[in-house]
Amino acid sequence: MQRIGKQLVFFVGLVIAWELIVRAGGWTPDVMPKPTDVWEAMKRGFSDRTLVYDLQASFTRLFIGLVISLALGTALGILLAKSKTADDTLGALILALQSVPSIVWLPLAIMWFGLNEKAVIFIVVLGGTLVMTINMRMGIKNVPPLYIRAAETMGSKGIDQFIRVILPASVPYAVTGMRLAWAFAWRALMAAEILSTGPGLGYTLKYASDFGDMSLVIAVMILIGVIGSIVDLLLFQRVERNVMKRWGLETN
Amino acid sequence: MLLQINDVNKQYTNNKVTNTVLDHVSVSVKEGEFISILGPSGCGKSTLLSMVAGLVKPTSGTIMLDGQPIQKPGKDRGMVFQQSALFPWLNVEENVMFPFKKEMNKQEALQKAKHYLQMVQLSNYGKHYPHELSGGMQQRVAIARAFTMDPKVLLMDEPFGALDEQTRTRMHGELERIWLDTKKTVLFVTHSISESIKLSERIIVMGTRPGRIIADIPVTLPRPRRFDAPETIQLEKQINHLLKEEIDKVVKEELSYAENR
Structure with missing residues (x-):
């Protein structure tokens, strides 16, 4: 409770300081809007339903992209963990690709899929898959050998052991992978939307920028940040904490 | 005989140096026996147990359970780990x-x-x-x-080694009661002399470098066994003496190794 209190004071203080500084500086809203301007823009966006459509469109793309990347990442991670050859070859490629921001694929994606949903989803999938693959691979490689020995003495081997011991034992890594995949996918989505077509939060941000509506730009930025942290905090961190506790990995 | 360990050897080769972990080890276990395998660390007692479990293969020699050679892990052997x-x-x-x-x-x-x-x-x-x-x-x-x-035989690899003293003492009583009720055949690996005396019918004492059996001591004291009974203390002294030679040997070897460097 004390933590929430401190955070409340901090954020309220931040908004007040922002308002006062912009008023004192005398900047116009097309250079640096005040919190009140941003609030107005936000209200306007929701009442004319632009932001509602944007949220719907962005979340649909994100959801499709994330589902594909989690499935693909899990499968690839298992492959890399189980096959030394795949790990040495495909694994090296995936590590190299991981250091390339997924947005740089957009020109190619537009050539392949056109300036549409598919291109954006492609970027989201690229953003999420690699990090999920790397975590899933680690999860399977780091199953405690004791679990495997115990399973063997209980007559569990091969595919039965994989399904009943190795997969569940790798869940903590998979959950971390999902959380990171979401974060990467969310960033990739925003970048792709700014550079491609609407509706979508990123597209509206670009559109507002073209018309010099900095209040709306900041409103969208705040929405992106708030949604990102709410999903991370309320969904992924909570799941991760529960899994760590159950799996006995939490030290307290 | 329920379990027959016949002339088992185990060697590991590491950087062209061959290390003998177990040297000509033979043990016969009757059904319903509670046997402790006692020895200092590095004597290969856990390796021996893993072989009975089928998790490790001997370099030579055979292990037979109920007349069948042990090739791989199976449900006829239950294992409890540390x-x-x-x-x-x-x-x-x-x-x-x-x-x-x-x-x-x-x-x-x-x-x-x-x-x-x-x-x-x-x-x-x-x-x-x-x-x-x-x-x-x-x-x-x-x-x-x-x-x-x-399982036909229960394998226990220092199962109480990670517990605190009080809990361990309680677990000894618990295991003794379960064994008396079920008369399950048990192979119990430990480095604690008092634990082996408290629980087992037979204590197999192992020496180190290479790992081998140096004594096979039947324990006939009435249960529940008291740690302060004179017979218990006598037996403890006897085993301590056996192990002391082993530990002295290791220390001497290490010292001469250090001098020759």
Whole structure:
């Protein structure tokens, strides 16, 4: 409770300081809007339903992209963990690709899929898959050998052991992978939307920028940040904490 | 003979240096016996147990269980490790039922699990998860899990080594009671002399470098055994003397190795 209190004071203080500084500086809203301007823009966006459509469109793309990347990442991670050859070859490629921001694929994606949903989803999938693959691979490689020995003495081997011991034992890594995949996918989505077509939060941000509506730009930025942290905090961190506790990995 | 370990050798080769872990080890185990394998660390006692479990293969020699050579792990040998090795994603009941797959329906399996949880006095903890249990309770669940397979022999690899002194003493009483009730054949690896005297019918004392059997001592003291009875103290002294020579040998070897460098 004390933590929430401190955070409340901090954020309220931040908004007040922002308002006062912009008023004192005398900047116009097309250079640096005040919190009140941003609030107005936000209200306007929701009442004319632009932001509602944007949220719907962005979340649909994100959801499709994330589902594909989690499935693909899990499968690839298992492959890399189980096959030394795949790990040495495909694994090296995936590590190299991981250091390339997924947005740089957009020109190619537009050539392949056109300036549409598919291109954006492609970027989201690229953003999420690699990090999920790397975590899933680690999860399977780091199953405690004791679990495997115990399973063997209980007559569990091969595919039965994989399904009943190795997969569940790798869940903590998979959950971390999902959380990171979401974060990467969310960033990739925003970048792709700014550079491609609407509706979508990123597209509206670009559109507002073209018309010099900095209040709306900041409103969208705040929405992106708030949604990102709410999903991370309320969904992924909570799941991760529960899994760590159950799996006995939490030290307290 | 239920279990026959015949002239087993185990060597590891590391950087072209061959290390003999076990040297001509032979043990015969009768059904219903509680045998402790006692020795200092590095004498290969855990390796020997892993071989009976089928997790490690001997370099030469054979291990026969009920007339069948042991090739791989199987449900006729239950193993309890130093760490409980319970699966954290399963609750206590599900852990105990793990060895069953399709050979019986869920109701039957649950019945069996409950029976053995009662044996280790954890009936009320079936729905708990391993992280909610103390170390001693986890080890009791692991014992119940090994029992549900109804193995021909129970292999215990320093099962109480990670527990605190008080819990360990309680677990000794618990294991003794279970053994007296079930007369399960037990191979119990330990480095504690008092633990082996408290529990076993026979103590196999192992020496190190290379790992081999240096004594096979029957224990006929009446149960429950008291640690302060003169016979217990006498036996403890005798085993201590045997082990002291082994430990002295290791120390001497290490010193001469250090001098020659």
